[in-house]
Amino acid sequence: MSKEKTYLVTGGAGFIGSNYIKFLFETYPEVKVVNLDKLTYAGNPENLKSVENRSGYYFVKGDICDRVLVADVFRKYSPDYVINFAAESHVDRSIGDPDDFIKTDIYGVYSLLENCRKYGIERFVQISTDEVYGSIDKGSFSETDTFNPSSPYAASKTGGDRLAFSYFVTYDLPVVITRASNNYGPNQYPEKLIPLFITNAMDDKKLPLYGDGKNVRDWLYVEDHCKGVEYVLQNGKNGEAYNIAGNCEKQNIEITKKILELTGQSDKLIEYVKDRAGHDRRYSLDDSKIAKLGWQPEYDFEEAMRKTVQWYQENEEWWRKIKSGEYLEYYKEHYGQDL
Numbered sequence: 001m002s003k004e005k006t007y008l009v010t011g012g013a014g015f016i017g018s019n020y021i022k023f024l025f026e027t028y029p030e031v032k033v034v035n036l037d038k039l040t041y042a043g044n045p046e047n048l049k050s051v052e053n054r055s056g057y058y059f060v061k062g063d064i065c066d067r068v069l070v071a072d073v074f075r076k077y078s079p080d081y082v083i084n085f086a087a088e089s090h091v092d093r094s095i096g097d098p099d100d101f102i103k104t105d106i107y108g109v110y111s112l113l114e115n116c117r118k119y120g121i122e123r124f125v126q127i128s129t130d131e132v133y134g135s136i137d138k139g140s141f142s143e144t145d146t147f148n149p150s151s152p153y154a155a156s157k158t159g160g161d162r163l164a165f166s167y168f169v170t171y172d173l174p175v176v177i178t179r180a181s182n183n184y185g186p187n188q189y190p191e192k193l194i195p196l197f198i199t200n201a202m203d204d205k206k207l208p209l210y211g212d213g214k215n216v217r218d219w220l221y222v223e224d225h226c227k228g229v230e231y232v233l234q235n236g237k238n239g240e241a242y243n244i245a246g247n248c249e250k251q252n253i254e255i256t257k258k259i260l261e262l263t264g265q266s267d268k269l270i271e272y273v274k275d276r277a278g279h280d281r282r283y284s285l286d287d288s289k290i291a292k293l294g295w296q297p298e299y300d301f302e303e304a305m306r307k308t309v310q311w312y313q314e315n316e317e318w319w320r321k322i323k324s325g326e327y328l329e330y331y332k333e334h335y336g337q338d339l
């Protein structure tokens with residue numbers, strides 16, 4: 001159905017966005033994809049090496065907050081769909097310096113929505129997060145539950161989520177919203193728990209585990225997330241939000257032990273460190289709404305974790321460049337400027 005459509009994917013050089021773009025080309029070989037990405041520290045053109053020279057792929061380096069530039073992109077490419085992955089996404093960084101989070105995760109969404117309203121689109125997908133609901137001791141959050149974001153990251157994502165909804169209610173813009181659990185898989189920036197621990201374990205370095213290690217997250221393999229987003233884009237109802245869960249709740253200590261097992265390391269590498277400020281205890285999503293729509297995750301945790309560890313083992317060059325700061329040099333060489 002959507003093989004000749006033009007997708008504007010924002011933040012497509014990041015972890016999930018780059019996986020989504022590769023998934024689109026595998027699924028619809030004729031599709032056109034415009035990737036608008038500012039290339040912050042988290043955006044890495046190497047994530048898209050396999051598609052960067054193919055027909056139908058267009059890269060625009062730019063900030064979603066730049067309304068004039070976004071308007072140029074709309075005039076030049078006339079996208080049918082806009083999928084907004086662009087965000088500042090790391091909770092720890094949002095605690096240190098929330099400024100860019102407020103800009104990109106709220107104003108950036110506004111800038112995109114305004115251009116969608118002006119130029120017209122078939123669908124706008126706002127990629128939100130389970131973090132908008134906050135922590136829950138027992139049970140799971142459904143889409144109509146109250147928001148209770150507790151970090152500047154989660155609060156700005158909540159702003160973007162509700163702003164997108166308001167454009168549906170107020171201007172009848174065809175908006176759908178997805179709220180996914182914690183993702184893992186290839187190309188995740190090694191500051192996030194799973195890639196950080198895998199790559200540290202590979203180097204015999206300590207795995208710094210927050211607090212008592214018993215915080216619970218639901219884990220979703222990135223390929224499943226990409227398929228879920230596409231499913232909602234094609235089948236969701238305007239104005240609705242859909243939780244995308246992995247149905248795989250684990251304590252951080254369980255994740256850590258699995259990584260140690262898969263990398264052949266011992267528990268001695270675990271180092272308990274002072275907990276993150278305002279660290280939510282447990283996230284849990286009720287995914288019955290998307291299940292009723294006809295979608296569920298395919299990957300089993302064991303299999304997906306094996307694939308993930310294997311990817312980092314086979315792509316040392318990718319993460320070593322980032323961890324050693326070499327990527328900054330690569331960026332300057334390719335783009336003629338500092339990050």
Ligand SMILES: NC(=O)c1ccc[n+]([C@@H]2O[C@H](COP(=O)([O-])OP(=O)(O)OC[C@H]3O[C@@H](n4cnc5c(N)ncnc54)[C@H](O)[C@@H]3O)[C@@H](O)[C@H]2O)c1
Pocket residue numbers: 010011012013014015016017036037038039040041042043044062063064065084085086087088089090104108127128129130157179180181182183184189
């Ligand atoms: N990673 C997860 O576990 C997870 C879970 C649920 C939802 N999400 C959401 O999914 C989206 C993608 O997450 P990710 O983990 O791939 O993030 P990421 O940090 O790996 O990638 C973000 C991308 O956005 C780009 N970007 C940042 N600011 C920009 C701006 N102002 N203009 C244009 N591009 C900009 C970056 O360069 C980068 O390529 C985010 O919206 C995030 O909130 C992530």
